[in-house]
Amino acid sequence: MVSALGMTAALGGCGSTGSSDVTLRLVAADYGDSAANSSKKYWDALAKDYESQHPDVKVEVSVYSWNDVDRKVKEMVDAGDAPDMAQIGAYADYAAAGKLYPVSDLLSIRTQADFLSQLSDAGAWKHTQYGVPFAASTRVLFYNRTLFTKAGITPPTTWDDLAADAEALKAKGVKYPYALPLGPEEAQAETMQWLLSGGNGGSGYTDDIGTYTIDSAANVSTFTWLRDELVGKDLTGPVAPGKLNRAAAFAAFADGDVGMLNGHPTLIQQATRKGVKFGMVPMPGRTGTARASMGVTDWMMGFRQHGHAAQIGDFLDFVYSEKNVLEFSRTYGLLPVTSSASNAMSGSDTGVDQALHPFLEQLPTSELYPVGKTSWAAVSAAVKQNIGQAVVPGGSPSGILSRLQATATAADSSSSS
Structure with missing residues (x-):
């Protein structure tokens, strides 16, 4: 998911069969x-x-x-x-x-x-x-009901709502008002969910015919908003997004330290085991519910x-x-x-x-990674390593996304030659 959850390794047994089997x-x-x-x-x-x-x-x-x-x-x-x-x-x-x-x-x-x-x-x-x-x-927005009640806020439906909720959570001393895991474990997932919610033609990593559009104007605008309205206003917690991995963000949510984050179904069990009272809503978009969830x-x-x-x-x-x-x-x-x-x-x-x-x-309208492209593995690896730099205060979203676009174009050309 990167792929779901597997942790342990086990080997199936062997057996011989007759020659006709x-x-x-x-x-x-x-x-x-x-x-x-x-x-x-x-x-x-x-x-x-x-x-x-x-x-x-x-x-x-x-x-x-x-x-x-x-x-x-x-x-x-x-x-x-x-x-x-x-x-x-x-x-x-x-x-x-x-x-x-x-x-x-x-x-x-x-x-x-x-x-x-x-x-x-x-x-x-x-x-x-x-x-x-x-x-x-798929992904939905998880929120901590207890923290939301203390802050007197309701689940967001737009980016402005999300930023305002994060401000209210920060004012109540919440450690991670919005957890933004753009670290190398699974940054390609958080990135895609934000790209899909960006509006103005935001289309994820590719357009409708499968051409990489990582550095589109809509995508640059999305990461500029994240840099200025969340990270720049200290609403994403003590760990820089580029160093925060998904597993650590999930663990922090289960510990009651996160107000909101994007999560997949496994977080339900993780948070329930720790007694966290949570709710789930569709990922907010720029002006309303995101066009699609990431699948x-x-x-x-x-x-x-x-x-x-x-x-x-x-x-x-x-x-x-x-x-x-x-x-x-x-x-x-x-x-x-x-x-x-x-x-x-x-x-x-x-x-x-x-x-x-x-x-x-969310599943019927979800959008998946461009897994049919043999270049995707290289592009995903580049996103994991670099996308966190796009949201550092003073960073250049357009510069980082342009570099990732160049990587994607080169990988696509190499894989099809």
Whole structure:
């Protein structure tokens, strides 16, 4: 999200099958934060269920932390022994290298038609879908109800409201009136949410046809506002935004030290565990609710190397059944990527489902990173390292965004040559 939450690493068991059987190897990311809720438990149960119905297919699952899983898959591919399937953070490089099956070669038409369209569209490289969305999240504005009550304020709906609320929180001694994590952990996420809320044609990192527009006038205006109206007025807390990471901002919110910040679904559990009373509203825009929320999805893909297209497709049809998608989404507090599971969650007012409704409402109109561009990894890395400089007092938003635009243009040209 960067990708969601995985923390622990676990290896699936191995087994041999008869010569007439097929063994499918899946490498998956861990969304759990301890051995007790490792994704290994989910995949082991799902594989066992599938194998009971398909005795000629063995599914071996290896689960790794998000710190390791992309590298593990790359090592396997580079060694000439790709897994049959991988559930990781990006697909475009493998699609560009001709290593993946098109989704239409794998999934049934019914399964393909069930995906939320903007997520399927984001899985396309050169107009062919290779990435299958796996789990999704969006961002909303979290606010501390207790601190807001003490300051006598209500949740903001515009940037002016947000700045005024931050001033009121600062006056009450709140440590981080608005937490602005532009540090290297996940600055590309906070950046994109602000770009999408900028109005005046603010379009995130790219325009409607996929051309990078990082240094657009609207985006420069957005970061100038952040520099002057939040950071310059000391409304973002004691840590410079360029040094504040998302995990630290979330931890500070859970400790009751943050008035407002952009958050994804995992913050619900983190804040609830610490007893913080919070509310959630759509991200404010310049003159009203932001045009769109930022959406994030991770990816499933099928590798060509060992064949098995029919078996991979049949297994993935099973993975993406409404029952299995809902179970995963509820276990890890993430959003379903299929219409059937989304509708089921929207129609439920209990437990995890109800808590996820604010995020679910944003998903149909959310905008994702330009993940179909093989240049995105390099651009994302450059944003993480540099965007914090755009909001330092006396800094140059136009200068920083122009440098990032040059990096993006060069990476785009190199990846398409």
